[in-house]
Amino acid sequence: MKHNELLLIKLGGSVITDKKKPFTERRGVIGRLGREIMDSFKKFKGNIIIVHGQGSFAHIPASKYKTQKGIINKQSFRGLSEVADAAIEINRIVMDVFLKIGLKAISFAPASIIVSKNEKPYSVFIEPLKRSLELGFIPVLYGDIVFDIRKRGFCIYSGEKIIGALVKKLYKYYKKVRIIYCADSDGVYDEKGKTIPLINRKVIKKISGLVKASDSVDVTGGMLHKVKESLEVAGKYKITTYIINGLRRNNLFNIVTGNKLGVPISQIS
Amino acid sequence: MKHNELLLIKLGGSVITDKKKPFTERRGVIGRLGREIMDSFKKFKGNIIIVHGQGSFAHIPASKYKTQKGIINKQSFRGLSEVADAAIEINRIVMDVFLKIGLKAISFAPASIIVSKNEKPYSVFIEPLKRSLELGFIPVLYGDIVFDIRKRGFCIYSGEKIIGALVKKLYKYYKKVRIIYCADSDGVYDEKGKTIPLINRKVIKKISGLVKASDSVDVTGGMLHKVKESLEVAGKYKITTYIINGLRRNNLFNIVTGNKLGVPISQIS
Numbered sequence: 001m002k003h004n005e006l007l008l009i010k011l012g013g014s015v016i017t018d019k020k021k022p023f024t025e026r027r028g029v030i031g032r033l034g035r036e037i038m039d040s041f042k043k044f045k046g047n048i049i050i051v052h053g054q055g056s057f058a059h060i061p062a063s064k065y066k067t068q069k070g071i072i073n074k075q076s077f078r079g080l081s082e083v084a085d086a087a088i089e090i091n092r093i094v095m096d097v098f099l100k101i102g103l104k105a106i107s108f109a110p111a112s113i114i115v116s117k118n119e120k121p122y123s124v125f126i127e128p129l130k131r132s133l134e135l136g137f138i139p140v141l142y143g144d145i146v147f148d149i150r151k152r153g154f155c156i157y158s159g160e161k162i163i164g165a166l167v168k169k170l171y172k173y174y175k176k177v178r179i180i181y182c183a184d185s186d187g188v189y190d191e192k193g194k195t196i197p198l199i200n201r202k203v204i205k206k207i208s209g210l211v212k213a214s215d216s217v218d219v220t221g222g223m224l225h226k227v228k229e230s231l232e233v234a235g236k237y238k239i240t241t242y243i244i245n246g247l248r249r250n251n252l253f254n255i256v257t258g259n260k261l262g263v264p265i266s267q268i269s
Numbered sequence: 270m271k272h273n274e275l276l277l278i279k280l281g282g283s284v285i286t287d288k289k290k291p292f293t294e295r296r297g298v299i300g301r302l303g304r305e306i307m308d309s310f311k312k313f314k315g316n317i318i319i320v321h322g323q324g325s326f327a328h329i330p331a332s333k334y335k336t337q338k339g340i341i342n343k344q345s346f347r348g349l350s351e352v353a354d355a356a357i358e359i360n361r362i363v364m365d366v367f368l369k370i371g372l373k374a375i376s377f378a379p380a381s382i383i384v385s386k387n388e389k390p391y392s393v394f395i396e397p398l399k400r401s402l403e404l405g406f407i408p409v410l411y412g413d414i415v416f417d418i419r420k421r422g423f424c425i426y427s428g429e430k431i432i433g434a435l436v437k438k439l440y441k442y443y444k445k446v447r448i449i450y451c452a453d454s455d456g457v458y459d460e461k462g463k464t465i466p467l468i469n470r471k472v473i474k475k476i477s478g479l480v481k482a483s484d485s486v487d488v489t490g491g492m493l494h495k496v497k498e499s500l501e502v503a504g505k506y507k508i509t510t511y512i513i514n515g516l517r518r519n520n521l522f523n524i525v526t527g528n529k530l531g532v533p534i535s536q537i538s
Contacts, residue, residue, distance in 0.1 A: 071404075077405070078373075080406075081374060081406075082368070085364060088357075088361070088376065092361060096354075104347075106353055107354075109377070111377070112381040112398075113381050113394060123394075125381075125382060127392050127394075127418075128381055132416055135422050137346070147396075147397045147401055149400060154400075
């Protein structure tokens, strides 16, 4: 029997941290988003998984050691330890805030459950996470390092790639799966700075030059990366992604509870 | 082809924390043990895995919520989140110290990679951990909560049980596997307080009344639990466990590098 609905919520690194200041979280924003999830979870008949980005945490050592390239010199190993450590550090902060407000959250470590092969998900272990969903928990994951069985040794998995890996394993258990990205903009902008309401394979070629790269350090590629990962999930599993502004109060609550009115949104399907 | 040797080192919760003071780590001891591992690792031709206990961290909420009994009331869910959180907290401290001294350490989350069935390991995912060993890393794990596929929902896995679950998956890849427990005593004492040098199935009945329970809060059973888990591993996989005093300088270094002279030790096989 299939479960009702699975909702994967990505809390962008540019939302939960100040990307211009190394290792600087935004506890107020994390708390507000956590409360919006908690309030909407009460009205939502389904499971929720939260995946958060790294912002000014793991991107800093990842950029220094070029960790996304895998093993390139002797320092790469030290780099991996530091990136993995920074990745857990922001997760600790997010979990601390979530537990204080009473969210039924439990942390899962992407580096422990995903192995990639040339950066593609090769083996993904979701049994404990699935059991936690059955018990009504909200699993919390994060952009992380992932070991790769090829020569490069390891690579970086953005929150978007973590979501892709989870969807691949979980979508068959649900009648419906949706993805919501909380970004620091009102969705994806066109050249005039207006939100593009619908993005699909047909329009992506036209707009890929317009989608701006993130203006701070972001080793995983910013908005264009989000759109590409979303299109892949849309093509493979017919899953729609919504990109909303997570810095605006109640946007997330409204989308989860089905009230899209007044929320600028880019829908990717 | 089998690898040379795998050494699993358990750093006892009573060694790395002050069990009598809630949430109190011993950074000096953690650093000294980390350096002994680092120094011996240079002379050791094999892989090392470190598993540490919880001491005055996760045992506190675990005892409050009776988490080892699984779901017994509505508070059990909150308890699980708190125990899981405290378990990661002491791991963060251990990792912080290890990375500062330059240990090539990487953390793996037991709750993410183990599912139990009536408390026995049911499914254990070791691919990322195995890949990290191939790359020369020292994986660091810890006593943790584990989701259980039966009605109880979840249970607690001591460091000893984590080691048992890892050994089950890993022993076939190695020519030799050894386990070292760093405890806060000179091995297991007899009724006169003298270290019992050799423990096996024949002598266990005689001494099980003598093996003292831990004198602080320990939801996982203290020394008797260690001996029982060791005997199980000895019986199933012919693996010897050594219990040494981790509070005495150089005991760990001496054992890893094969110099047992002068180290009071209980060997369990």
